Amino acid sequence: MTRFALTVEYDGRPFMGWQRQDHGPSVQQAIEDAAFAVTGERVAVHAAGRTDAGVHGLGMRAHLDIAKDIAPFRLMEALNARVRPHPVAILDCVAVADDWHARFSCVARHYEYRIVQRRAPLTWERGLAWRIAADLDAEAMHAAAQILVGRHDFTTFRSAHCQADSPLRTLDRLDVARSGDRVVVLASARSFLHHQVRSMVGCLALVGQGKWSAADLRAALGARDRAALGLNAPSDGLYFVRADYP
């Protein structure tokens, strides 16, 4: 039995999310089915993050255990051949120690959120970014975002369905930067609560439009109440970028 660590890219649009679901396609199932086609083994694929429906992966990390004797490069090539036509790609595959775990060994997770500021609808980026017609003050968004950095009770920014034991999280980075008509938010933490990135981005978008002040954001955080959330950003613009391991 060999444990393989995968780096996975996927287009979240056709999926119910990362996690296997009874009622629709998932990234996990697409990879597990491909692994079965390659090895004849029914394996479980574990990921660093279980992204929601419509959320994309640029460098998701995952692992699976295979009994068949197969080299990592061959496994990667075979999975990519068998995972079609799903928009999922294995970018990297390496053998790792038996106690390496994509989720539990992960020490940092990095997300990117893409906003396109313009009046016209999106075309080739439909489902790949959040379009906002109003002017966004990215500098004000970045300044306000620093209120959220650090160790806080993020109850306000947590979905009602969040299964984490504690609402306490340490946000290591929340950077907002503009490039032309694009505003990108980068978020890093050891772990995130359910909907935390989308909820933070939604409120930052209110700040960017001048509908919320930085003080409003601080009050929302302090309220520790989901009802104090201003806005939850759509899944379209969210990308799981990278997971770090010791």
Added chain:
Amino acid sequence: MTRFALTVEYDGRPFMGWQRQDHGPSVQQAIEDAAFAVTGERVAVHAAGRTDAGVHGLGMRAHLDIAKDIAPFRLMEALNARVRPHPVAILDCVAVADDWHARFSCVARHYEYRIVQRRAPLTWERGLAWRIAADLDAEAMHAAAQILVGRHDFTTFRSAHCQADSPLRTLDRLDVARSGDRVVVLASARSFLHHQVRSMVGCLALVGQGKWSAADLRAALGARDRAALGLNAPSDGLYFVRADYP
């Protein structure tokens, strides 16, 4: 009657191309139908370039004549509302002189061709770039590309269906640059022959893989024979970026 100049973005994947066709959807028809829905007028939309099936537009220019009294901004908003669900967006709309013509007044056209160099299949970029698994030497591609810059008989790089009177064209710019796993080709000319950019990119990809030398590219140009073409790149990676007017 007012003539309006449009700047148009579109995802080429679902279309038979820019030009109206009997057998499938076109960008031209999508905009003409939207204009009819807005104004009740059956108008013809003329573009700077008639892109092929699967080719994308980032800043295509087009014009149409409208009798109804309507402000440019309102026309743009109404066209964007009515062109749905087609992946077409009017980014800009201005009133122009009656003799301004998107095609005939255009003095320069700029295309971009996007290559992704990697073994794994594309996911969210499927149909939006050309994936090449082999290593590409972008510097060798750029150096060879300069052979094509200038005034030449581009018969080798011209589709058998090209309707232009002359195979002579002046290529003003053909730049190749790498950024990570991306190789982008920028091509500028007053006008291009049918399939010229894709044919040039296809041969440059051969140079990048070491299958062709710069001398092979020079010989292909000199042959003035379509049979001397090495490879025609797929439509996926081609974007009409911008048109210039005096």
